Amino acid sequence: MAEAVADEPVPADIDLSDSLVMSALPIPVVVVDRTDTICQLNPAAEQFFGGSAVTLKGMSLQELIPHDSPLLALVHRIRRRRHRMSETGVRLATPRIGAHVVTIDGAPLGESAEYVILTLHERSIAGRIDQSLLHRDAARSVTAMAAILAHEIKNPLSGVRGAAQLLEQDGAGTQELTGLIIDEVDRICQLVDRFEVFSDRPPIDRMPVNIHEVLEHVIRLARNGFARHLTLTERYDPSLPPVYGNRDQLIQIFLNLVKNAAEAAPRENGEIVISTAFRHGIRLAVPGTESRIALPLVVSVQDNGEGIPEDLRRQVFDPFITTKLGGSGLGLALVAKLIGEHGGAIDLDSKPRRTEFRVMLPVMKSMETGND
Numbered sequence: 001m002a003e004a005v006a007d008e009p010v011p012a013d014i015d016l017s018d019s020l021v022m023s024a025l026p027i028p029v030v031v032v033d034r035t036d037t038i039c040q041l042n043p044a045a046e047q048f049f050g051g052s053a054v055t056l057k058g059m060s061l062q063e064l065i066p067h068d069s070p071l072l073a074l075v076h077r078i079r080r081r082r083h084r085m086s087e088t089g090v091r092l093a094t095p096r097i098g099a100h101v102v103t104i105d106g107a108p109l110g111e112s113a114e115y116v117i118l119t120l121h122e123r124s125i126a127g128r129i130d131q132s133l134l135h136r137d138a139a140r141s142v143t144a145m146a147a148i149l150a151h152e153i154k155n156p157l158s159g160v161r162g163a164a165q166l167l168e169q170d171g172a173g174t175q176e177l178t179g180l181i182i183d184e185v186d187r188i189c190q191l192v193d194r195f196e197v198f199s200d201r202p203p204i205d206r207m208p209v210n211i212h213e214v215l216e217h218v219i220r221l222a223r224n225g226f227a228r229h230l231t232l233t234e235r236y237d238p239s240l241p242p243v244y245g246n247r248d249q250l251i252q253i254f255l256n257l258v259k260n261a262a263e264a265a266p267r268e269n270g271e272i273v274i275s276t277a278f279r280h281g282i283r284l285a286v287p288g289t290e291s292r293i294a295l296p297l298v299v300s301v302q303d304n305g306e307g308i309p310e311d312l313r314r315q316v317f318d319p320f321i322t323t324k325l326g327g328s329g330l331g332l333a334l335v336a337k338l339i340g341e342h343g344g345a346i347d348l349d350s351k352p353r354r355t356e357f358r359v360m361l362p363v364m365k366s367m368e369t370g371n372d
Contacts, residue, residue: 028045104118160185161185204249232274246342273301296362
């Protein structure tokens with residue numbers, strides 16, 4: 001964790017009763033007094049801490065945050081040193097507020113430092129999207145290799161297979177050997193076929209798609225097949241606008257994610273939760289332009305399995321990375337590629353008993369609200 005100290009003084013003439021600016025800020029802002037009691041907070045902080053201002057004002061931070069939290073230690077250092085300070089990568093996790101990783105910025109209000117103002121910057125959606133773009137690039141990194149494999153390996157293999165068939169017709173005890181050659185050539189061709197999905201293709205045909213119809217189709221396949229032993233829970237926002245996408249590819253995306261969740265969930269009491277939501281303010285910058293694409297539609301696929309090991313989370317969308325015995329490691333790489341082709345992004349949050357993949361997608365332009 002990094003700590004930064006600034007030398008500039010903080011103005012003393014702060015009117016705590018004037019919350020107009022605080023209310024307008026989209027990030028949680030909290031003001032505490034010398035006893036760590038909350039005396040002011042904005043709507044974003046109400047949402048973060050899971051309570052109304054009426055409930056939270058007068059409560060001590062120690063009632064909301066564990067006593068050994070770095071947040072409390074930072075408040076005490078700010079009060080003692082009377083300087084602005086910050087701390088990054090702070091994990092705040094309680095049953096009330098859930099789990100968050102935040103950067104905390106704090107400053108004393110007035111020379112006496114009787115009050116301390118805190119802002120909590122959760123790991124931003126921009127940061128998540130940046131990571132998603134890395135996932136997309138990882139999928140793109142195999143595009144050239146896919147083309148090479150298809151051209152340089154698959155075509156010669158057809159000749160090898162033909163020669164093996166001729167040997168097999170000659171007999172003379174060569175059937176076992178030629179049969180082995182044919183089987184292995186077929187296996188390599190199947191592998192190459194799987195790589196071809198990463199090769200450059202024409203832009204996808206997109207149209208308005210009802211995401212709930214897509215998900216219902218996926219769930220119907222899951223309940224009648226690979227997830228018949230699991231509980232599938234649906235939590236939908238029925239007011240969602242259409243996705244601007246390709247129905248078949250969206251089915252492929254969510255079928256992969258639900259199948260992965262089914263394989264990760266425990267055999268007994270296993271559960272997959274599929275939810276949808278509309279989130280204002282999620283936008284992705286288009287490289288090389290000043291344009292920004294809105295990604296307000298969020299689809300979440302969550303399971304209660306053991307979780308993805310921490311050392312694999314940053315690589316889970318890379319080709320050949322898998323935690324499954326006998327897995328190819330191409331499923332999630334393909335998911336990242338298809339989502340990228342839709343102009344979307346994917347985010348992962350994993351811990352024991354709760355792994356969640358969040359897919360953020362664009363809607364039809366006529367359906368977007370709050371465009372820049």
